[in-house]
Amino acid sequence: MYTTYAMTLATKKWTEGTRTQLVERVENWRQQQFPADKLPGNIRIRTRHSPDDEVYRLAVETTDVASSFKKTTILTVAPNNGRLAFDIRVHNEPGRDSIVPRKRAELPPRAVIELACAIANMIEVYDAERRVAPSVRTLATSLDGEALAADVLSAPTRRLPIIVESTIGKSPESTLTSTLAIDLIGIAHVVHVTSTDAIAGFNQFFGSVILDRNYVSILWPKPEHPSTIATSQPSREQIVDPILAAAALQPPLAVQPLPRATNQSRPTSPQITDTSTATQLAMLRHEIEEHRLHIEQLDDELERTENDRDEFSELLEEEQIRVEELTTEISLLRGRLSAVILQAVDLEAELERAKPERVLRRVLDAVNRARTECANLEFARSAFETADKLQGPNPRDVLHDLKALDSAVAAWRSDTFPSAGLTSYLRDTSGLDFVARIGEDTINRHGAWYTITHNGESLHIGAHLRAGKNRTLNRIYLHVDSNR
Known part of the structure; x- marks a missing residue:
């Protein structure tokens, strides 16, 4: 099994009401796309949905009857590291061992992309202070170009690549990337440059020639360097495929295991048989496995937190030393400034006496x-x-x-x-x-x-x-x- 598509929209601004709205939106989408009375035999629907469970998960499994090739689309709404995340994963599982060509990364069906765009409009998702939305950002002035270069150079939290195309002399229909803002929602930003001033402003601020009016460029997050597609008429696949392949390598979304059932009255059978004991043992083993996975997730999160804490402690210590140095330097500069001010006052008085017309x-x-x-x-x-x-x-x-x-x-x-x-x-x-x-x-x-x-x-x-x-x-x- 391998992943061909991965996309995550995570927002800091959310409440339980927000989570409920997203779950209802996905449920309505499921009922519209896969009505129970018209569901084909090769499609299997599985859901994880409970009032006591903060995790919602919908899995749509489609099997090709001829080749047994299986495609599973998983939609998840769940809290993750303090944020509310909407996650889409598409996994492919070959049914036979035949050696046939298969795409390692590809876009999901149009209905899935439209759902992702609707979710992006429902919640506020930001990538390094830039709103993630199914729309194209336009650069028209030199200052706009400099602002984009600043995003690339000084935004360490940016996680999405930026596709940049020059639209100088092009109509909206002839652009190569106008539809990618929707198709790559949550995976990449799309920027159109409409003037040579904006290109010059970006390149000058960046310190090297990156953007060109004849080529499409991809500005990857740090530490990856920007790349330019070296053809004036690149195909859609040349632009999209490397970004989809990089997105498919994202780690899976960590979610809480199924909540343990409490206060459930189990019917007592008049006789305890080997079958009932085996069933209870299987249930206990299942619960133990879920708890083990949960503990592993908590251990990983604890390790990340401790590493972050150590890193912040080192940075804080360095900043404290820097503050002390700057405080000393400020005191020296204030003394020098006072002396310069006194000297300037004396010189101005002398100038007024010697050449009053120069004052x-x-x-x-x-x-x-x-x-x-x-x-x-x-x-x-x-x-x-x-x-x-x-x-x-x-x-x-x-x-x-x-x-x-x-x-x-x-x-x-x-x-x-x-x-x-x-x-x-x-x-x-x-x-x-x-x-x-x-x-x-x-x-x-x-x-x-x-x-x-x-x-x-x-x-x-x-x-x-x-x-x-x-x-x-x-x-x-x-x-x-x-x-x-």
Whole structure:
């Protein structure tokens, strides 16, 4: 016997009512798919279902009459490690020893996949903070690409692979993976990339070229490296088969054994015969075997818990040492910062005495200085009008950010990096957050606020720099002319 399909949906948010709803949903599915009055002779249905049993299990066994080949589909709803799990396993058992080709992994019937999608919509299942759902995730911007790269690099709890296809220039009908979000529910995520900016953002954040608009890539969970299917028109099997094969190797779902019957009155026979003794002995042996399996499961769980505890203890000890080191370092840095602040105050006072025109007292002073020192920036009249009214921002910070932007534009014009790299360049060199546009809702409600007139032209200034946090957050709005 070998496993050809395995899928598990496990949720942290559940109650006994949730478990009951899932069991009822599976039971309704069983009655619709396998009505008792129309059940073929080669199909056998077995269920484990009791009010006193927290485990629900449905096994559908189909036997091919000609070859005795047996396929068993097992659906389970049960608590597992504090979560409520819905599990599907498909096992194949050859009936004869004939050497014939057989698939090691394959999708179950469509009705089983549709049931899995319905369960995924009923409960909240997350994989490294990403909802597991029968839908395709779309990446349209450079920031979307960077977010996906961050999921791959810094999400150690992710357990599902991510199938990535570029849909640039493709219609929804011509994509290779649009239906896989449903077919591989609970086994893989499906992502469609709709722009070259998103591809560039992913590759730049990842640190190497992984995504390509001409190929389909599979981003496996750590420690496995991403893989790319090296053909522009891969078959469905080339994409699906390695993922199904990997999923089929998942360990079986550990569930509680059947509950032991209590307070059951057994009819007493007038004579104790050898047959009744043998029956009782067989029942006792069965109970002993169930308890033995339960003890083995508990031992395994205890061993995993102890290993996790030891690992966490080591990590905690390392973190405590790190905290002590950082505390000492923070104290030293605070002392240095105080000295630098005093020195800056003295230098500013000396500068004010020697060259009062160089002292920045207002934001308007910073903008005026930037106009003369930033050769790659143009300042509209409204920039000076706005700066004259501002009271909160630190003028030195404003001048620093404008100079950083000027340096970035100079590097851009010298082809040091493409336009798609402006965000990462400003972040890496100056710690500034460049946002290419404002939200559609903001444009619809306050579009006039983000429109200026410069040199007789009406310009949109949705792009902006962000620096600081909370009350010290500053935004500098600008228009990017890629033709100059």
